[in-house]
Amino acid sequence: MTVQEMKELIEAIVKPLVDSPDEIEITEIESDNQITYRLSIDKQDIGKVIGKQGRIAKAIRTVVYAAGSNSSKRIQLEINDKKG
Numbered sequence: 001m002t003v004q005e006m007k008e009l010i011e012a013i014v015k016p017l018v019d020s021p022d023e024i025e026i027t028e029i030e031s032d033n034q035i036t037y038r039l040s041i042d043k044q045d046i047g048k049v050i051g052k053q054g055r056i057a058k059a060i061r062t063v064v065y066a067a068g069s070n071s072s073k074r075i076q077l078e079i080n081d082k083k084g
Helices: 003-017 043-050 052-067
Strands: 025-030 034-041 074-081
Touching: 003 025, 003 034, 003 043, 003 052, 034 043, 043 052, 043 074, 052 074
Parallel strands: 034 074
Antiparallel strands: 025 034
């Protein structure tokens, strides 16, 4: 799965969960053995994406890791709120 396809997958999962879908930003940081996708969302939506006891965040990560399992690099997903 390409970086662009992974970004689209993350966006497709997160968009229906949030009140401000236009505020979603996904950036990738690539190193030798790892790709980190940094998901930034509106501060008001952070609870919706993380869910009770982190269940939604864990489910999102499970899907992302499964989609990237054929990659030779390790995949990570960070969920951050936008400052300001």
